Amino acid sequence: MKIDKSIKESLKKYLAELLKKEKEKITLIxxxxxxxxxxxxxxxxxxxLKESQISFVIDKKILAGVVIKIGSKVIDLSxxxxxxxxxxxxxxxxx
Amino acid sequence: xxxxxxxxxxxxxxxLNFILFFLIxxxxxxxxxANFLNQEQRxxxxxxxxxxxxxxxxxxLLQKQVRLKQEMKKEMDKALKEAKKEAELIxxxxxxEAKKEAxxxxxxxxxxxxxxxxxxxxxxxxxxVDLSVAIVNRAFKEYLDDETKKKITQYILANLTKDIIYYxx
Numbered sequence: 001m002k003i004d005k006s007i008k009e010s011l012k013k014y015l016a017e018l019l020k021k022e023k024e025k026i027t028l029i030x031x032x033x034x035x036x037x038x039x040x041x042x043x044x045x046x047x048x049l050k051e052s053q054i055s056f057v058i059d060k061k062i063l064a065g066v067v068i069k070i071g072s073k074v075i076d077l078s079x080x081x082x083x084x085x086x087x088x089x090x091x092x093x094x095x
Numbered sequence: 096x097x098x099x100x101x102x103x104x105x106x107x108x109x110x111l112n113f114i115l116f117f118l119i120x121x122x123x124x125x126x127x128x129a130n131f132l133n134q135e136q137r138x139x140x141x142x143x144x145x146x147x148x149x150x151x152x153x154x155x156l157l158q159k160q161v162r163l164k165q166e167m168k169k170e171m172d173k174a175l176k177e178a179k180k181e182a183e184l185i186x187x188x189x190x191x192e193a194k195k196e197a198x199x200x201x202x203x204x205x206x207x208x209x210x211x212x213x214x215x216x217x218x219x220x221x222x223x224v225d226l227s228v229a230i231v232n233r234a235f236k237e238y239l240d241d242e243t244k245k246k247i248t249q250y251i252l253a254n255l256t257k258d259i260i261y262y263x264x
Contacts, residue, residue: 064247
């Protein structure tokens with residue numbers, strides 16, 4: 001079965017856009033709603049955040065701090081991650 | 096002669112008679128008897144010789160037997176001594192090998208034990224760490240109020256370094 005070239009092109013375009021959107025999609029996870037005093041150091045830290053559309057998510061499991069998801073990338077600045085890091089360090093010391 | 100009462104004819108006849116008797120006796124009785132006696136004597140001598148020879152043979156045989164027995168005993172003693180020596184050597188060798196093997200097994204068991212202990216230690220420590228972290232996590236969940244959470248978040252954000260650590264989700 002042959003697919004029409006124009007359909008192929010538009011499909012390609014649509015997928016590329018979707019991918020781009022997904023790549024640009026930013027999620028900010030915190031244990032409570034963040035205010036400007038907490039967001040401004042983050043904007044300084046990652047200037048791209050200012051221009052992007054951010055979806056805020058509340059997740060009490062992270063205890064405190066924030067987790068930033070940019071596309072498929074993750075920056076974990078949460079207290080639960082610190083605890084995990086501490087655990088890993090203790091494991092490494094033991095070895 | 097006739098006056099003396101001797102009869103010559105009778106004397107001659109008697110002499111002839113005696114000679115005849117002597118000749119017949121010699122020919123038919125004395126000679127075979129002498130032969131028989133000689134033969135018997137020879138046989139007896141031969142038997143005596145054989146007996147003597149047999150005695151000598153028996154004696155030599157006995158001596159030979161004694162000598163053989165002695166030699167056999169000597170050989171047996173020698174063989175026994177050698178076997179004993181060899182057995183001692185094998186015993187020592189076996190003991191040495193067994194000792195070596197036992198040492199090896201002991202060494203291996205010690206290493207294995209040490210390994211197992213280390214593994215157990217590590218596992219206990221890991222469990223302890225996991226438990227501690229879980230307790231801290233739970234304590235944080237239950238006892239951190241919003242204010243403290245805010246302070247912690249602010250602390251984390253204030254201490255951000257420029258080295259961003261990304262990881263793929």
